Amino acid sequence: MIERVLDGRYKLQEQIGGGGMADVYKAEDMLLHRPVAVKILHEQFKQDREFIEKFQREAQAAARLSHPNIVNIYDVGIADGDHYIVMEYVPGRTLKDKIRQEGHLEPREALKVAREIAEALAHAHANNLVHCDIKPHNILMMADGHVKVADFGIARAVTESTMTYSGNVVGSVHYFSPEQAKGTMITPKSDVYSLGVVLYEMLTGKLPFTGETPVSIAMKHLQDDPVPVRQLDPAIPPVVEAIVTRAMSKDPAARPSSSEFVQDVQQAERMLLAGDASLEAQEEDPYATRVMPRVQEPLLSRRGAREKDPYYEEETAHDRSVFKSKKFIAGLVFILMLGFFVGAFMSYGKFWSAAEIEVPNVVGKQMTLARQILEDKKLRVNVAETYDADVPAGEVVSQTPEAGSRVKEERLVTIYVSKGGEELEMPDVQGLSKRDAEAKLQKMGLKLASVYEKYSDEPAGTVIGQDPRAGAKLKKGQSVDITISKGKESKKVRVPNVTGGTLEAAEASIKANGLTVGSITKKASRQTSGTIISQSPSGGEAEEGASVDLVVAEEEKAGSSKGGKKDPAKTQPDERVPVRQGDAAKSR
The missing domain is CATH 3.30.10.20 (Trypsin Inhibitor V; Chain A)
Structure with a gap:
């Protein structure tokens, strides 16, 4: 894709990102002379109507929005079958990169970032649009510290249901709301929950819920409460913790709207700026008066009490042995019956019920x-x-x-x-033959899908491109596209007719047409010495760089024939040849 020009206007320069649906390139708008970001739909989705609709929906959704904290959409189109969106280019890093590099953000900075995200969401929600995929990866950090929300790829109108009994859950599992996990109706407050998760991560450097699989993480969004942020970092002001807790409420009705979230953050920022003591974490006074639970005197163990009883010594070892044996047997029987009962209940349900x-x-x-x-x-x-x-x-x-x-x-x-396909790392198959590349992919449990051909300097049949690229994460059973070399592109040129000309002129004409002079053979001929008698090929077309063989005329030697034998008739004087006078007198 690099150096490719889309529609004669957008010259791709370097890949700067990508996801499961598309890759993003930095490009130059050659008409307006400005940098832009171009998102291009993956090759395998070009014929998938559902993905194309999602891709076009992103452009249509974002084009309806105009806000300083939302990435602008400039253009959308199709070039050689590739669907693309041209967007504002935002240099810098994502919020996820910032958190990874810095560990976590100070409360004031985290509040500022969260407020600008909420302001962008409030604008989108006012236009009846829900983002559905708020996460640090989609928040772009500008050089001046402000943020821009990107990637409206799975945005939905607020009147739509994102899932029916045959539908799919949308969103990123670490950040999506309980209603997204359930697959029920998504509202603008779903974005607020995701923003609460993002604020949680900014403050602590940790995600509220993690797990080995997407399903286990989704269940935690539904059932578990996150560890309070002040438990992870006591320096976080209580009012900031309250904002996170409210935004991450399981019940959407208990969450603020995006505009209310903005107001909450603004109030917290004012309090923090004024140095309100209620914002700061209070150190616990070890000498403060407090209510303590009653401390009960520990009871003597039964064994200790019996050891103090004088009659205890009279109990014989035989009596103790019999007593313990009977208790052990009774307990064992009880446990077996209980296990049977629980197993039957778990396996077969209420076996005493007729329903x-x-x-x-x-x-x-x-x-x-x-x-x-x-x-x-x-x-x-x-x-x-x-x-x-x-x-x-x-x-x-x-x-x-x-x-x-x-x-x-x-x-x-x-x-x-399903956990999906087993996660693999895409191998590098470039430089292999098509057969070896296919064998390597099959061995890893991957499928070879489309095979494209392209002229190149590599030997024919060599793999020169692959999608996904080497090192990319993909699932076992996923399809892979490769591009193989067709060898150097052959170019046909016209073979000039140089017969009858001189050797020097013939060589110049042949080279001018992109050909080379091959063998030069001399042949006795009545034609002028150095004249081209014949050539091979004699005309038509040939591949560029091909050689042309030439036959050049050479003056015949006197007294020789074509076969090289002497003619006996020519050994005798020809009577018709005139004789000089001096010679005639001598003969007489």
């Missing part, structure tokens, strides 16, 4: 939705995870018991949720 339930089919549904469907049927749910490249992460691959089975209520149903 039977038909197990619904939840295969292909999102995990949270599948759980809800099963629990509504009075069934218990166990979630297990499995790799499956053919099923999107978070969707149910299979279930036990199978759909349609009739079971007791409270029966345990295990759903196997």
Whole structure:
């Protein structure tokens, strides 16, 4: 892509980012002479109508917005089948890069960044648009310290439902709201929750919820409360912690709107600027008066009490042994019965109940939705995870018991949720032959999709390009495109007719046409010495650089024939040849 010019206007200079749907390049607008950012849809999605619609939706959504904290959209188009969006170029780094490099931000700086993000969201929400993917990776840090919100790729109108029973959850799992995890209606307050997560990370340098899989993280958004920020850093003012806690409420109704979030932050900034003591973390006075719980005297152990009893010595070792044996046996029987009861209940449900339930089919549904469907049927749910490249992460691959089975209520149903394909690192296959590259990909569990051909200086059949690029993260079973060399591009040129001319002129004409002079053979001929008698090839077209062989005339030697034998007739004097007078007198 580098050095390519889109629509004769945007010259791509370097790749500066990318994601699962598109790559972003820095480019030069050759018409207006300014730097721009160009987002180009990935090759494998060019024929996918759904991805093209998402891509075009981003341009349409962002084009409706005009705000100093939102990246501007300049142009959108298609060049040689590649869908692209031209955006404002923001030099610098992302908020995620800043957090990684600095560990965390001071409260005042974190509040300033959060306020500008909230102001951008308030503008988008006023235009009935929800971003749906607020995260530090999509926040661009400008040189003057201000921020710009980018990537409206999965934005939705606030009147739309982002998920039905057959739909998909959208968003980034570490930052999305509980309603996004459930796959229910997304509102502007979903963006506020994500902003609360971003503020949490700015203040502490840590994410509120982490896990080994996307499903486990989504469950924490639904069920768990994050560790309070002041527990991680006591220097954070209480009022700032309150802003984070309110924004990350599980119930959307308890969260502020984006404009209310702006007001909360502004008030906290004013208090912090005024040095309000309520903002600062208070050190606990170890000598302060406080209410303490009653301390109870520890009871003597039964063993200790019995050891102080004079009658204890009269108890024989035999009595103790019998007593302990009977207790042990009784306890063992109780534990076995309890285990049997629990196992039966877990496996078969309320076996004493006559109510039977038909197990619904939840295969292909999102995990949270599948759980809800099963629990509504009075069934218990166990979630297990499995790799499956053919099923999107978070969707149910299979279930036990199978759909349609009739079971007791409270029966345990295990759903196997896809973790997507196993994560791999894209190998470097450039320089390999097509056969070797395909074998390497298959060995890693990857699929070879499209194979493109391109002229290059590399030998024909050599891999000269790949998508995804080497080192990129991808899932097992994912498709990979490669580009192989067709060898040097052959160019046809006209072969000039140089017969009848001189050798010097012939050589000049041949070289002028991009050809080379091959072998030069001399041949006896009645033509003038040095004249071109014949050539090979004699005309038409040939590949550039091909050689042209020449046959050059050479003067015949006297008394020689074509075959090189002497003619006997010519050995005798020709009577018709005139004789000089002196010679005639001598003969007489």
